[in-house]
Amino acid sequence: RAAAGPAIMVNSCTGKMGHSTAEAVVRAGLTLVPYSLTGQSEAVAVGNVGISGIPVELVGPTERQAALERIRSKYPDLIVVDYTLPSVLNENAEFYCANQLPFVMGTTGGDRERLLADVAASGCYAVIAPNMGKQIVAFQTMMEMMADRFPGCFSGYSLAVAESHQRTKVDTSGTAKAVVKSFNKMGLPLEEEQIEKVRKPEEQIGRMGVPEQHVDSGHAFHTYTLTSADGSVVLEFKHNVCGRDVYAEGTVDACLFLHRQVQAGAEQKLYNMIDVLSAGAMR
Ligand code: NAD
Numbered sequence: 372r373a374a375a376g377p378a379i380m381v382n383s384c385t386g387k388m389g390h391s392t393a394e395a396v397v398r399a400g401l402t403l404v405p406y407s408l409t410g411q412s413e414a415v416a417v418g419n420v421g422i423s424g425i426p427v428e429l430v431g432p433t434e435r436q437a438a439l440e441r442i443r444s445k446y447p448d449l450i451v452v453d454y455t456l457p458s459v460l461n462e463n464a465e466f467y468c469a470n471q472l473p474f475v476m477g478t479t480g481g482d483r484e485r486l487l488a489d490v491a492a493s494g495c496y497a498v499i500a501p502n503m504g505k506q507i508v509a510f511q512t513m514m515e516m517m518a519d520r521f522p523g524c525f526s527g528y529s530l531a532v533a534e535s536h537q538r539t540k541v542d543t544s545g546t547a548k549a550v551v552k553s554f555n556k557m558g559l560p561l562e563e564e565q566i567e568k569v570r571k572p573e574e575q576i577g578r579m580g581v582p583e584q585h586v587d588s589g590h591a592f593h594t595y596t597l598t599s600a601d602g603s604v605v606l607e608f609k610h611n612v613c614g615r616d617v618y619a620e621g622t623v624d625a626c627l628f629l630h631r632q633v634q635a636g637a638e639q640k641l642y643n644m645i646d647v648l649s650a651g652a653m654r
Pocket of ligand 1 (some may be wrong): 382383384385387388389408409411413432454455456457463475477478480483494500501502503504517606618
């Protein structure tokens with residue numbers, strides 16, 4: 372039975388985010404294209420992966436152009452999702468642009484300037500966002516709006532920030548850094564190095580409240596505490612994410628949004644998650 376809406380091809384279904392997103396596509400009742408572009412060695416060694424009972428065939432870089440022609444003839448309303456690796460992101464984007472394939476790029480890193488330049492030069496439709504968790508992006512945007520609207524509103528207060536992620540994450544949370552920049556404008560001085568990185572499981576569970584099963588499997592917990600000079604006022608903001616579903620669901624929203632823009636022949640071709648939110652494009 373053909374589902375309404377676009378057909379979505381997720382690259383690569385072998386990865387953690389790709390797998391979660393492909394499952395979210397199926398949950399949403401959309402058509403998951405049973406092909407996934409992946410690394411050459413996996414395509415040869417693994418062959419296919421199961422997504423919610425659907426066998427998805429893996430296609431390596433050397434076969435992808437030929438495969439795409441076949442896929443496109445069967446699924447003309449194609450939207451592509453990319454959750455791959457920083458090292459292959461630019462090459463993949465070039466492939467999508469060259470083939471005028473509308474794409475949602477969730478992969479982080481790579482050469483971002485080159486990515487934007489390639490999209491602009493090709494006129495290909497794309498949503499590019501390092502954070503597809505729309506509720507988190509909405510919170511971040513709200514803090515930035517508050518900073519613009521009420522600069523210095525917390526002058527004299529102090530700020531403490533703690534973030535917790537799986538042990539393997541060595542750098543400081545990008546979201547925490549962005550939110551701290553907004554707080555700086557509100558009159559709360561804090562350097563990036565002062566953001567506390569909580570990586571010890573006992574502290575993650577005890578202090579931050581991370582459920583035990585999410586300590587290693589992936590979580591993103593953030594607590595910002597604002598305290599007045601005399602200690603009589605405390606404001607606390609938290610955004611705590613377990614697992615990957617929030618990003619996967621946001622990615623599906625971005626696909627639906629992009630499909631609508633393509634259908635409407637919108638003049639603007641390049642979007643981010645704030646565009647998706649501004650359009651009220653939530654399910
Ligand atoms: P992962 O290592 O689990 O998956 C990456 C996959 O890409 C692997 O399966 C790998 O085999 C595959 N791959 C390798 N070469 C490829 C090629 N040439 N073409 C296609 N696929 C290829 O990583 P992950 O945890 O799924 O994260 C993927 C990316 O998504 C990272 O950059 C991560 O930072 C980012 N991310 C973004 C968001 C967001 O909201 N935008 C959320 C979480 C993660």
